[in-house]
Every structure is written in C-alpha cells, then in structure tokens.
Amino acid sequence: MPSTTAPTNDDSALPRATGLSGMLAARLATAIRAGAFRPGDRLPTEKQLVEQYGVSRAVVREAIARLKADGFVDTRQGAGAFVVAKPGMANFRIAPSDTGRIAPADLAHIFELRGVIEAGMAELAAKRRNVADLAALETAFARMQQALESGEDGASADDSFHAAIATAAHNPYLAQFATFLAQHFSATRALTWAASARDDGSAAAAQAEHARLLAAIEAGAAEEAARAARDHIFAAAARHGVAAKENSVKD
Amino acid sequence: MPSTTAPTNDDSALPRATGLSGMLAARLATAIRAGAFRPGDRLPTEKQLVEQYGVSRAVVREAIARLKADGFVDTRQGAGAFVVAKPGMANFRIAPSDTGRIAPADLAHIFELRGVIEAGMAELAAKRRNVADLAALETAFARMQQALESGEDGASADDSFHAAIATAAHNPYLAQFATFLAQHFSATRALTWAASARDDGSAAAAQAEHARLLAAIEAGAAEEAARAARDHIFAAAARHGVAAKENSVKD
DNA sequence: ACTTGTCAGCTTGTCTGACAAATTGCCCAG
DNA sequence: CTGGGCAATTTGTCAGACAAGCTGACAAGT
Numbered sequence: 427m428p429s430t431t432a433p434t435n436d437d438s439a440l441p442r443a444t445g446l447s448g449m450l451a452a453r454l455a456t457a458i459r460a461g462a463f464r465p466g467d468r469l470p471t472e473k474q475l476v477e478q479y480g481v482s483r484a485v486v487r488e489a490i491a492r493l494k495a496d497g498f499v500d501t502r503q504g505a506g507a508f509v510v511a512k513p514g515m516a517n518f519r520i521a522p523s524d525t526g527r528i529a530p531a532d533l534a535h536i537f538e539l540r541g542v543i544e545a546g547m548a549e550l551a552a553k554r555r556n557v558a559d560l561a562a563l564e565t566a567f568a569r570m571q572q573a574l575e576s577g578e579d580g581a582s583a584d585d586s587f588h589a590a591i592a593t594a595a596h597n598p599y600l601a602q603f604a605t606f607l608a609q610h611f612s613a614t615r616a617l618t619w620a621a622s623a624r625d626d627g628s629a630a631a632a633q634a635e636h637a638r639l640l641a642a643i644e645a646g647a648a649e650e651a652a653r654a655a656r657d658h659i660f661a662a663a664a665r666h667g668v669a670a671k672e673n674s675v676k677d
Numbered sequence: 678m679p680s681t682t683a684p685t686n687d688d689s690a691l692p693r694a695t696g697l698s699g700m701l702a703a704r705l706a707t708a709i710r711a712g713a714f715r716p717g718d719r720l721p722t723e724k725q726l727v728e729q730y731g732v733s734r735a736v737v738r739e740a741i742a743r744l745k746a747d748g749f750v751d752t753r754q755g756a757g758a759f760v761v762a763k764p765g766m767a768n769f770r771i772a773p774s775d776t777g778r779i780a781p782a783d784l785a786h787i788f789e790l791r792g793v794i795e796a797g798m799a800e801l802a803a804k805r806r807n808v809a810d811l812a813a814l815e816t817a818f819a820r821m822q823q824a825l826e827s828g829e830d831g832a833s834a835d836d837s838f839h840a841a842i843a844t845a846a847h848n849p850y851l852a853q854f855a856t857f858l859a860q861h862f863s864a865t866r867a868l869t870w871a872a873s874a875r876d877d878g879s880a881a882a883a884q885a886e887h888a889r890l891l892a893a894i895e896a897g898a899a900e901e902a903a904r905a906a907r908d909h910i911f912a913a914a915a916r917h918g919v920a921a922k923e924n925s926v927k928d
Numbered sequence: 929a930c931t932t933g934t935c936a937g938c939t940t941g942t943c944t945g946a947c948a949a950a951t952t953g954c955c956c957a958g
Numbered sequence: 959c960t961g962g963g964c965a966a967t968t969t970g971t972c973a974g975a976c977a978a979g980c981t982g983a984c985a986a987g988t
Contacts, residue, residue, distance in 0.1 A: 447742075484735070484738075487739070488738070488739070488742050491739055491742050491743065491746070492742065492746050495742075495743055495746035495747060496746065512860070515856070515857055515860055516770075517768040517769060517770045517857075518768060518769040518770075518853070518854055518857045519767075519768045519769075520850070532849075532850065535848045535849060535850045535851070536850055538801075538848055538850075538851065539848065539850045539851050539854065541797075542793065542794065542797030542798075542851065543793065543794075543797075545797065546792075546793030546794075546796070546797065547793075550789075597786045597789055597790065598783075598786060599771070599783065599786045599787055599789075599790045600786070600789065600790050600793065602769070603769055603790065605766070606766055606769045609763065609766055
C-alpha cells in the first residue's frame with residue numbers, strides 16, 4: 427500500500443474540515459444524518475466522547491457547539507445534548523457544513539432555485555422601482571456594456587446590476603437571500619465575463635438578456651420582467667453546461 | 678423613569694442568549710454588524726477579550742467559535758480572528774442569531790418571500806407532478822377537509838399539503854428552503870385552524886384557496902398554480918393582520 | 929398505597945494553568 | 959539592501975477542578 431496521501435479505509439477519512447474539533451463535528455453530523463442518533467435521542471456525554479475519540483474535552487465541547495450552531499443538537503446543562511426534532515432547520519445552507527462542497531449534480535436544482543428568486547424579485551422590482559433604483563440599474567447596465575465593448579471584466583458590474591434589482595424590489599429578506607444565493611455563482615459569473623468567453627458570444631448573450639430585463643423593469647411590466655429574469659438564469663445555466671430539468675407532466 | 682424591564686442604556690442589555698458565551702457572542706455579533714469591526718479587521722485577541730469582559734478564555738473561545746459557525750469571523754492559528762468580507766453570508770437565517778426574535782415589522786417581507794417561493798414551487802409542481810405526488814396532495818387535502826367539517830385541528834394536514842407540493846416540485850433545495858420558511862409560521866397555521874377561527878370562516882377560506890391550488894396542479898396549469906399559491910400566502914398574511922405592501926410604481 | 933422531600937450521582941458550564949503549533953515582525957549577518 | 963533566523967504573539971489543544979442544574983432513587987410522612 428504505497429499510498430501516502432490517499433484516505434485510508436477507516437472511518438476517519440472524511441476530514442475536509444479544519445482542526446480536530448471540525449473533524450469531530452463533521453463525524454457527529456454525518457452520524458446524525460445517517461440515523462445513528464434519532465431525533466430526541468441524547469448523544470454520548472462529553473466524557474464518553476473524550477474517551478471514544480481520544481481528544482480533550484475542549485475539542486469535544488467545540489464540536490458540539492458547532493452542531494448546536496448548525497441546529498442539529500440542543501444542550502441542556504445537567505441533562506446532556508439532544509438531537510433536535512428537525513435537524514438542519516435552524517438555518518439554510520447550500521453546501522453541507524461537513525463537506526463544504528456543492529455536488530455538481532445539484533447545480534441544476536440550485537440554478538432553478540435562483541431562477542425562482544430572481545424572477546420573483548424582478549417582478550417586484552418592476553412594480554416598486556423608484557427613480558433612484560432606475561438610475562442604479564442603468565449605471566450598472568452601462569458599466570456592463572462598456573466592459574463588453576472594451577473586453578474588460580464585467581463581473582463586478584454584473585454583481586451591481588443584480589444587486590440593484592434586489593434593492594429595487596424593496597424587500598430586505600428577498601435581497602439578502604438573493605445575494606446569499608448569488609455568491610455561490612461567483613465562478614459562474616467569472617466564466618461568463620472571462621476573455622475566453624468573449625469570442626463565443628457568452629457575454630454578449632448575457633448582456634442582451636440584461637437589456638430585456640432592464641427594459642421590462644423600466645416599463646413596469648411585472649410579468650415580462652419575471653420571465654426575462656428566469657430566462658436569464660436558465661440561459662446562464664445552459665451556458666455553463668448545466669442542463670435544465672425537463673418539465674414534462676407525467677401522469 | 679419607573680420602567681423596570683425596559684432595556685437600560687448600557688451595552689450589556691441584550692441578553693436573550695443562554696450562558697456567558699452566548700451573551701458574549703451576541704455582543705460581538707452586534708458590534709460587528711454595527712460597524713465597530715470592519716470587514717478584514719482583526720478583532721481583539723482572546724487574552725484582551727478575557728480581560729475586557731472578565732470571563733475565562735473558554736468562554737471567549739466558545740463565543741468566537743459561535744461567530745465562526747455563523748460566518749461572521751474566520752480564525753487563523755497564530756494570526757488571530759478576522760471579520761469575513763461579507764458577514765452573515767455563510768448561511769441564511771430569518772431571525773438574527775443575537776436576538777432570536779422576528780421583528781413584527783418584517784413579517785410582511787417574510788410573507789412576501791414565502792409567497793415567491795410557494796408560487797415558484799407550485800408552478801414547478803404543476804409541471805412535474807406524477808401520480809404519487811397527486812395521491813399525496815389529495816390525501817392531505819381530504820384530511821384538511823375532514824378537519825374543517827369536524828372542527829378538528831387541521832394544522833398537521835396543512836403541513837402535509839404544503840410538503841406534498843414541495844415534493845411534487847422535485848427540487849430538494851427548493852423544498853428544503855420552503856420547509857425552512859414554513860417552520861417560522863407554525864403559530865400562524867395554528868391560528869388558522871384554531872377552534873376560535875372556525876367561526877369567522879378563516880379555515881374555510883384557507884381550504885377554498887387550497888382547493889383552487891390543488892385543481893391547478895392537477896390540471897397542470899402552471900401559471901394558475903403560481904397565482905393560486907401566491908394568493909393563498911397573501912390571504913393568509915391578511916388573515917393574520919399582516920398588511921401586504923403596496924405595489925404602486927413610483928417614478 | 930401514594931405523595932413529598934431529600935440526596936447522591938451524573939452532565940454540562942465555567943475557571944485556571946500549561947504546552948504545542950502557526951504566524952508575524954524584527955534583528956542581524958552578509 | 960536582502961535574506962535567514964529568532965523571538966514574541968496568538969490560536970489550538972490538553973488536563974484538572976469546581977459550580978450549576980438535572981435525574982432517579984430512596985426514605986419519611988400522610
């Protein structure tokens with residue numbers, strides 16, 4: 427077995443997390459998701475975990491604190507740490523905290539979620555935008571246009587454009603969630619505006635979709651804005667090889 | 678100033694968190710959000726925090742671990758703890774972790790976000806539902822109908838109905854986010870199906886909206902399903918006194 | 929027989945002190 | 959001026975101890 431860095435076949439081969447406490451937290455989280463601890467069960471005491479994993483109590487406590495922050499367990503002084511009824515529902519994450527990566531097979535679903543959000547946001551933006559919102563939209567659009575013509579990187583202008591739509595929707599929660607989703611697509615946007623993508627027309631196509639979206643918002647056409655935003659997200663997904671799911675009715 | 682429970686003017690008046698570490702984490706989180714520490718800044722060392730707040734290093738470390746889990750800071754051994762570029766973007770929360778409560782003024786925005794999600798989900802469900810999905814939808818609808826006629830509590834059937842829509846949309850991320858949002862409205866659903874609401878027709882109205890939504894999904898009418906879902910959420914908001922925001926264009 | 933009060937053991941929360949590992953800045957030799 | 963290396967600083971981990979709170983059993987009383 428000459429392998430030196432490859433993971434071994436024991437169950438300590440799911441690191442991907444930094445430090446002892448991170449690894450222990452990841453192992454406990456996967457154990458909970460795997461069903462080793464049912465909701466309502468009390469997981470081993472700190473002393474037992476110390477003996478079982480050969481680490482200090484500080485590491486165990488920090489690992490459990492992370493599970494607590496992730497909404498997997500809830501601790502009560504004197505009683506113990508208990509698995510909550512609905513694990514992972516305290517906050518919403520895209521990538522599981524134990525792996526830290528997005529499965530490529532799930533990209534289509536995430537694009538779809540983003541399409542729903544962007545469509546709803548564009549619809550509200552078309553209804554509620556004021557003069558300041560329109561000015562911000564046009565400024566970002568002009569910056570993208572200049573980047574497109576000069577061949578520069580328009581990724582930051584792209585961010586500004588979508589952020590301006592979020593602002594124009596006048597719903598902080600919607601905007602926060604949209605930016606939360608958007609940050610997981612920074613690599614995608616970088617690809618769209620990369621110099622290599624200038625030749626195949628990716629950036630130009632994206633800008634055309636932006637123009638349609640901007641026009642709809644300026645005109646106050648809510649439904650057209652929603653369609654334009656969703657088409658834009660789906661086109662972006664297609665540009666990066668993420669196949670949109672079929673919408674056939676099966677009955 | 679006879680007030681006894683009103684918050685005092687010192688900065689130690691934001692408990693709502695359990696334990697010393699929780700309070701310290703809340704204070705640091707609010708300090709970061711207030712701008713006392715800019716993104717990229719290094720916050721005080723553990724020793725300084727120990728001296729400043731009069732707690733042990735274990736408490737300080739646990740508080741910082743919480744901020745790290747919430748995505749506010751990032752620690753590097755030997756260097757210190759640094760505020761991340763975009764605080765609070767590692768995961769999505771409805772209620773700020775330092776207060777734990779939802780501001781009533783924000784309820785309208787949250788209802789709107791839920792309306793966007795439920796509409797998009799219903800639209801997808803109308804396109805993709807299969808026979809099993811339809812069976813689950815009709816079962817949940819029948820349970821709600823029976824609860825309505827017998828005067829029982831139909832909250833759990835209501836949950837099942839919306840969960841069936843999420844399943845029929847065939848997008849796990851969309852479903853997870855929908856259930857994540859829905860759990861913040863358990864009190865709302867309980868009110869709808871409470872015995873006191875049976876007389877004013879709240880439950881009957883909700884069930885009528887459910888019927889329209891179910892019919893649209895069964896017919897595969899995507900846009901009608903989206904409208905029905907959104908109207909249902911907005912009607913639910915109106916039933917609980919949350920005024921929907923005006924949609925007038927201001928330019 | 930049932931209730932109630934007490935208590936001992938266990939578990940988490942906090943404190944203290946120490947050492948290991950990693951980073952940073954500075955000094956100094958070249 | 960440049961580069962290496964050293965020392966101070968800082969986070970990560972370990973170990974032991976006590977405080978605070980919970981649980982179950984047991985004894986006393988009704």
